[in-house]
Amino acid sequence: MASAKAQLAALAPANKTNPAWYAAMLNVGLAQGETAQKFDALYEKGVALAPYYMDLHYEAARYHSERWHGSKEEFNDVVERAVELTKERLGQTMYTRMHWTHSQAGDMFTSGDVSWARMKTGFEDILATFDEKRTRNYLGTFACIASDASYLKKQLDVLGAGVEPAFWGSKRNYAYCMALAKHSDTGTLPRCFEFKDSGDVECD
Numbered sequence: 001m002a003s004a005k006a007q008l009a010a011l012a013p014a015n016k017t018n019p020a021w022y023a024a025m026l027n028v029g030l031a032q033g034e035t036a037q038k039f040d041a042l043y044e045k046g047v048a049l050a051p052y053y054m055d056l057h058y059e060a061a062r063y064h065s066e067r068w069h070g071s072k073e074e075f076n077d078v079v080e081r082a083v084e085l086t087k088e089r090l091g092q093t094m095y096t097r098m099h100w101t102h103s104q105a106g107d108m109f110t111s112g113d114v115s116w117a118r119m120k121t122g123f124e125d126i127l128a129t130f131d132e133k134r135t136r137n138y139l140g141t142f143a144c145i146a147s148d149a150s151y152l153k154k155q156l157d158v159l160g161a162g163v164e165p166a167f168w169g170s171k172r173n174y175a176y177c178m179a180l181a182k183h184s185d186t187g188t189l190p191r192c193f194e195f196k197d198s199g200d201v202e203c204d
Contacts, residue, residue: 019053022046026059030068039063047085054097057082061098072113075102096122100138104169109146116146133159137167144168144177149184156181172201179203 022042029039039060046056060078064070070078082094099114109116123139136159143152156163156178168174172192179190192203 017049019046019050019056022049023053023055023059026056026063030059030063033069036064036069036074039069051085052089054094057085057094057098058101061102065102076113091125092118092122093125094122095119096126100142104141104145106145116142116148119146120148120151133162133164134167136162137164141168141173141177144173144180147180147189149180149187152177153181153184171199175201175203 022045025042026039026046028034029042043056043060046053050056057078061075061082062068064074064078066072066075079095079098082098083092086094095115095118099108099119103114105111105113108114109119119142120139123135123142126135127139136155140152140155140159140163143155165171165174168177172194176190176192179192183190190203192201194201
C-alpha cells in the first residue's frame with residue numbers, strides 16, 4: 001500500500017484535476033490509517049473539484065465509520081456534508097445511499113440514528129431519476145424496517161411480479177415484510193412461525 005501511495009503521489013502533477021486520483025488517494029489513506037486531519041483535507045480538495053464524484057463521499061464515509069477510523073457521529077457528519085454538497089441536483093439521494101450502504105440494522109430508525117422520512121425521500125429522489133426494481137425492492141425492505149406498513153404495501157403494489165425475495169434478507173424477514181403489508185389497514189404486527197425441518201417461515 002505504501003508503494004501505491006508513492007505511485008499515486010508521482011502522478012499528482014498531472015492528475016490533481018482528476019477526481020479519480022483523489023478517490024484513489026483517499027482509499028490509500030483509509031488503508032494506511034491516515035490522520036483524520038490529512039484525510040479530510042484531501043477529501044475537501046477532491047469535492048471542491050468534483051462534488052458529484054460519488055467515490056469521494058463513499059471513501060470518506062468508510063474512513064469515518066465505526067468499523068474503520070471514526071465513530072457514529074463522524075459518519076453522520078460525513079453524510080450531512082455529502083448531502084450539502086449534492087442536494088441541489090440529487091436532493092436526499094446521498095443520505096439514502098450512504099445509510100443504505102452502511103446500515104440495515106433493525107433499530108436504525110427507532111434508535112434515532114437514521115431518519116426514515118429522509119431515507120424515504122432519498123429513495124424517491126433516486127427512483128425519480130432511475131426507476132428500477134432493485135432499488136424499489138430495497139425501498140420496501142427499509143419501509144418494513146421502519147414498520148411503515150402502508151408505504152410498504154404501496155411499493156409492493158408497484159413492484160407486482162417484480163418483488164425479488166433475494167433483496168429482502170432472510171426467509172423470515174421476507175415473510176414478515178409480506179405479512180406486514182397485509183396488515184396495513186389494521187395497525188397490528190404479524191406473528192411468524194418457522195418450520196424447523198424445512199426452514200420455511202409463515203407469518204400472518
